[in-house]
Amino acid sequence: MTGTAATAVELRPFHVDIPQEALEDLRRRIAATQWPEKETVPDNSQGVPLATMQKLARYWGTDYDWRRCEAKLNALPQFITGIDGLDIHFINVRSQHEDALPLVVNHGWPGSIIEQLKIIDRLTDPTAHGGSAEDAFDVVIPSMPGYGFSGKPTGTGWGPERMGRAWAELMKRLGYTRYVAQGGDWGAFVVDQMGLQAPEGLLAIHTNMPATVPADVDKATLAGEPPPSGLSAEERRAYEQLIRTYGQVEYAHMMAARPQTLYGIADSPVGLAAWLLDHNDADAQPAAAVVSALERTESATGELTRDEVLDNITLYWLTNTGVSASRLYWEYKGGFFNAKGVKIPVAVTVFPSEQYQAPRTWAERAYPNLIYFNEVDRGGHFAAWEQPELFSAELRAAFRSLRT
């Protein structure tokens, strides 16, 4: 890993090279795990079940190979540049097609750039993936401050607002004068902020976790109150989904209130893995899509696999970013899914297993300049990771109107 002394503004090529001792220490720690007793329920209602963790740890501590992930990352052009006093790591893949549309894609928690690796080829080289040259993107995938190979903030203030400004600066520094931005999870918060900031050159945003909830519904769902009257069936369903989600965010409360107290996610690989796995989707907590991936050793169609889940967890471990990543929850004091007042062009894809399925009615009110809205039939909270083909097709369709 490159040193971070300078936080210089030039673009420095970056190459991942984890020392062998770090990998051996990780294996040693996994083998030495002291386990809790089994949960007292036959389901996941007390957290990630012991059998799930022990099976995962067995593979993680023996046959799992981080070097394969490292090679995948190092096959991509990666850079570090200092922005606003902090080293920002990013992947930048330029399309061979001249008129490619520059796109900055922002990951979330408990994710990283690992979530987006499978969409890079599809977006930058569409002709090899059933698209046309006019669908091409130049792709920029930054690691959020405190995440992955980006620097860890040493002072407060690195919330989505500041990240939005940093990404605008990054795109400018890369020479992109007209670009679009995309995000889910925290990435969605960041692109909403970018939409509000409307930096010069930002043409539109695409979000797969749209913030569309009207004020009265937002208030009711946060307080666990009955829904306001007059909701359509679709809106009523969204209300129910939000109620369910707010019953599954204790991890977010913990990180928002006391991120530093989570010493265990810095010191225990299994402690970290359980913490990262216990994020919900609409189907379950931990997310059904991720749990099923733990049983999938390979996928020809790009569906999430066990290795990818471990690549992401191992990245958190090796960079010791469990706690620094958690601090993002502490930084942010704004609302979750409430409409933020974004006026620039916005594209929305609704994935069925996302936290809630945003109704078109709400999306149109929240984003008055809605240029694209589509409900797809599969995929969830980690849409780019779970359904890279579909996700890429959505981005092509979402931004098509901006290219003329």
Added chain:
Amino acid sequence: MSVTTDATAIRPFHLEIPDEQLDDLRRRIAATRWPTKELVGDRSQGVQLATMKELARYWTTEYDWRKCEARLNALPQFITEIDGVDIHFIHVKSPHEDALPLIMTHGWPGSVVELLETVGPLTDPTAHGGTHEEAFHLVLPSLPGYGFSGEPRELGWDSGRVAQAWAELMSRLGYRRYVAQGGDVGAAVTDVMARQAPKGLLGVHINLLTAVIGITDQLPAESEQERAAHDAVNTFTTDGFAYFLEMATRPQTIGYALLDSPVAMAAWMLDHDTDSYYKIAGAFVDGKPTGNLTREHIVDNVTLYWLTGTGASAARNYWEDGRARARLAVEPPPPASVPVGFTTFPDEIWASPRSWAEAAYPGLAYFNEADKGGHFAAWEEPELFSTELRAAFRGLR
């Protein structure tokens, strides 16, 4: 244990942790991988790195678990199976024959270690400024899933079931007239005991008003003290609630870190209320303990959790009580039907005014405001705490 032994018999218990376990603990602490320092100058992001590093340094270099072990082994300890779970307890009989039997329950993140300094004043009052009419026979059980008690393998071990187990324990010890006391989780257990009113229970004393959670909108907010209490409850249920919520919903998930990392376990336990955090941090970072909350006693308690591997099972206690609270929201519990005494300690998470204690327990038999002490009152101020118990139960002798 011999298979021929009746599990419900009262078996003497002696504590002897193998050296390898203590060596392993020291090795793990020394190998701790630390996060970066918090970004703020106070506890608002959680347990501060400097506090944890000093605790870890003390833990591996100066601290001696064997002293705690010797203190515990100097007391009569027993195990008996109740309702399918092995219950560990300390049982100290007073030299005074007419002593009042008292069962006292610790909380989270506590253990019997919290209560050790009260054993002398309560069982032997004449040696501690009291009279022999104030003596107690003392029973200090470890909650199921905590310390040397067994970990429940089945569902349903909420405070109500623990309360029933305590009544059985007192009956098994031959106590036909007794009182009960508790703070924190112990307060929840003792509150249910007062509502269940098992035969022989004469009265209870409580030092955390758990009964008001969920009914705060019905509590007076006129006086300055009442408004301050409302503010304190609000702060607790918003900013101070994260550990509680995590354990009440995902005890297994946090359990992995708590079982595998001693520093994780210690930090999780230190992240309780603001007052106790700063008192404890002060003991480590500034070398200024408050009352009996010394470095040694704090680490005794943490080490007990570590050596017994009870981080997850103790957290599960919150999950069980969460389920019980949901049931009680539908069907409120019966009122307390034995006399209830309450002491407000000024630095408690919310310092309950008399009006609140009376709202929770109509006909409140005893109320007093102590002049010092916080959430861990028995631990922090054992003499003052013991004085309160003598006064609270005087009318029941």
